Amino acid sequence: MRRPLSALLDRAHIRYRSLTARGLGALYTIMLIGFLAYLTQQSVAQLLAIWTG
Known part of the structure; x- marks a missing residue:
């Protein structure tokens, strides 16, 4: 008995x-x-930079 x-x-x-x-x-x-949001933010920024080029 314990x-x-x-x-x-x-x-x-x-x-x-x-x-x-x-x-x-x-x-x-x-x-x-947070990591996924950071990645999507980076990719969106790159796409905007390419589009506005």
Whole structure:
């Protein structure tokens, strides 16, 4: 029989790990969106430079 405190700590640790994974996923998504926006901004600027040439 395990002590209730260790079981509580294990549960809290699992919850913390899932929250951390979710936070990292959100961070990667934000970074990916920012990178894509940067790429499209660069390509749009290049297209405008070519068109206005």
